[in-house]
Amino acid sequence: MTDTEQSTVNENTENENKEQSDLPTPGQMLLAARDEMQLTTKQVAERLRLRVQIVEDLEHDRFSKYVAGTFTRGYLRAYARLVQVDEDLLFKSYEAMNVEERPDDTMQSFSRRRREQTQDSRLMAVTYIIVAVIIGSAVIFWLQNASNDEVESNGSTVAERMLEEQDSQLQLSAEDDAGPAEITRATREPIFIDESNVERTADPVASETEAESILDEEAEREAEQAAARRAEEERQAQQARERAEAEQEAERQARTEEEEPDANVSVSELPDGELVLGFEGDCWIRIEDATGQAIAFGVKPAGHVINLEGEAPFEVTLGAPEVVNMTFRGEEIDLSGYRPGRVARIVLPQAE
Numbered sequence: 001m002t003d004t005e006q007s008t009v010n011e012n013t014e015n016e017n018k019e020q021s022d023l024p025t026p027g028q029m030l031l032a033a034r035d036e037m038q039l040t041t042k043q044v045a046e047r048l049r050l051r052v053q054i055v056e057d058l059e060h061d062r063f064s065k066y067v068a069g070t071f072t073r074g075y076l077r078a079y080a081r082l083v084q085v086d087e088d089l090l091f092k093s094y095e096a097m098n099v100e101e102r103p104d105d106t107m108q109s110f111s112r113r114r115r116e117q118t119q120d121s122r123l124m125a126v127t128y129i130i131v132a133v134i135i136g137s138a139v140i141f142w143l144q145n146a147s148n149d150e151v152e153s154n155g156s157t158v159a160e161r162m163l164e165e166q167d168s169q170l171q172l173s174a175e176d177d178a179g180p181a182e183i184t185r186a187t188r189e190p191i192f193i194d195e196s197n198v199e200r201t202a203d204p205v206a207s208e209t210e211a212e213s214i215l216d217e218e219a220e221r222e223a224e225q226a227a228a229r230r231a232e233e234e235r236q237a238q239q240a241r242e243r244a245e246a247e248q249e250a251e252r253q254a255r256t257e258e259e260e261p262d263a264n265v266s267v268s269e270l271p272d273g274e275l276v277l278g279f280e281g282d283c284w285i286r287i288e289d290a291t292g293q294a295i296a297f298g299v300k301p302a303g304h305v306i307n308l309e310g311e312a313p314f315e316v317t318l319g320a321p322e323v324v325n326m327t328f329r330g331e332e333i334d335l336s337g338y339r340p341g342r343v344a345r346i347v348l349p350q351a352e
Helices: 003-022 026-037 041-048 052-059 069-083 087-096 105-176 195-202 204-259
Strands: 275-279 283-288 294-300 305-308 314-318 324-328 331-333 344-348
Touching: 026 052, 026 069, 026 087, 041 052, 041 069, 052 069, 069 087, 275 283, 275 294, 294 305, 314 324
Parallel strands: none
Antiparallel strands: 275 305, 275 324, 283 294, 283 314, 314 344, 324 331
């Protein structure tokens, strides 16, 4: 690149930087446009469905680094369209402020590598644990089989040794007899040994297992009986509670029928005051004064009368206007024009 071309590029860059520095900030553009349209920040927030604080932050160029740039650009675009500001010029000024920062790719790749290493380490640890459990189970299984084989071999050895001793005794007795002495039935017939008894006697592990199974069955049977007793006690207690609640409800209804006051509150019975409401039935209300503060809110029961003082005008919202009698500065407010079951919204004093 020649010196002339380099100087031309530098001059263009300086001109662009100068133009960007001469541009007003996005907040200044939005604030000026809002003042020109004679709108308040509250009105702008209501139309954009944003908080008033967000609108004020945008007008004062307070762009948080903890909010994604996509949201900030969306707020700016919506605000610019509302107050009719050139979006291209607005975003050109916004980009000149260098609010959005590019993430560090190196740090992201390093963090990703660390996460992968951590996951690999966890997988290896789980693999080692599984292998150790398998080896331990195999060793225990082998030891148990070896002990059972040893017990069975001991039992068979005892039986064989007793049979050998019996045969040797018979031979000795036969040799000692001089003549053809008769061999008694007891000596002639072999002695049979119940090997199952020998095995049970020589296998203490099996006897302990049978004893433990019997104890487990007894414990389970006792637990089932205890659970059945607890269920029966809970059922009886629940029935007692239900009977007591039914008796209390009956007494309460009886007292209500005997002591129920007259819920009708006519306009003539209302006291004097700035804003007075009398209720002939349950009604939800919300009343705000000129400061925007709710001076009355909630469900008012039948027969209730409220006398309110505040700074007019009042914004009155009634959930059931057909059960409300209302006076404003001593004059009755006609609510007969509102349909029953529909919410009524009234501003007092009413416009003439």
